[in-house]
Structures are given as structure tokens and as C-alpha cells.
Amino acid sequence: MDALAFKSFHGVGVADSARYIFEGAETPCTVFLDEDVQQFTDDDLAPIPVLFDRITLQLSEVSPRKGAVVRIVGSGRELKLIKQLRGDASTQQWEVADAKSP
Numbered sequence: 162m163d164a165l166a167f168k169s170f171h172g173v174g175v176a177d178s179a180r181y182i183f184e185g186a187e188t189p190c191t192v193f194l195d196e197d198v199q200q201f202t203d204d205d206l207a208p209i210p211v212l213f214d215r216i217t218l219q220l221s222e223v224s225p226r227k228g229a230v231v232r233i234v235g236s237g238r239e240l241k242l243i244k245q246l247r248g249d250a251s252t253q254q255w256e257v258a259d260a261k262s263p
Contacts (some may be wrong), residue, residue, distance in 0.1 A: 181218070183229035192231060193217040194240075216240060217254045225253050230260045 171189035181188045188192050195217075199210035218225050225242055234240045 177236040180232045180234065181223040181225075182232060183226055183230060188223050190218060190222040190231070194233065210215070214240065214257050215246065215254055216242075216257050217252055220248075220251055220253060225255060231257070 176191050176193050179190050179192045181190045184261070193216065195215040197212045198215045199212060216231055218231070225245070229242045229243055230239050231242070239260035241260040242255045243258050244256040245253055246256055
């Protein structure tokens with residue numbers, strides 16, 4: 162079901178074509194990139210959002226690993242997988258950071 166959703170979203174420009182790069186091997190994949198995600202914690206008396214970028218990967222295409230890089234085909238932007246945020250049987254979401262210096 163998630164693969165069908167990714168394909169549909171890719172067809173209308175919401176999902177991105179990408180390359181998953183780990184240990185020298187490149188694998189084509191489709192990703193959702195969410196930029197400037199705001200995260201609040203319940204412990205904050207005066208919540209201040211922490212902004213980060215998040216990427217969603219399909220497990221039918223890749224097996225995500227910390228430190229791997231995802232290159233967005235359209236922009237050439239390279240994102241390093243920093244921390245797994247959540248996942249299920251078909252997808253994983255990761256916090257990412259720019260892999261290249263600006």
C-alpha cells in the first residue's frame with residue numbers, strides 16, 4: 162500500500178527520486194523530504210520548536226542505516242541519515258542533515 166502511495170505522490174511531484182548511498186553502493190529510491198519540521202517536547206514550560214529535516218524511505222527499496230547518504234536527484238542535495246525517528250513494516254523516517262558543506 163505504501164509503495165502505491167509513494168508512486169502516486171511521485172507522479173504529482175510530492176515525492177522525490179533519489180539515490181541511497183551506503184558503503185560505496187548507490188540504489189535508486191523514492192523519498193518524501195519534509196524540510197523545517199517543528200518538534201516540541203512535552204517537558205517545555207515555554208515550548209520552543211526545534212527545526213530539522215526529515216526523510217521517509219521505503220523499506221522495499223532500501224535498508225536504511227545511520228550515516229548513509231540520500232542524494233535528491235532533482236536538486237543534487239545530499240542528506241546524511243542521522244537518527245531514526247519512527248518506522249513500521251514498510252517505511253522508516255529519519256532525521257537528516259546536509260552531507261555537504263554549503
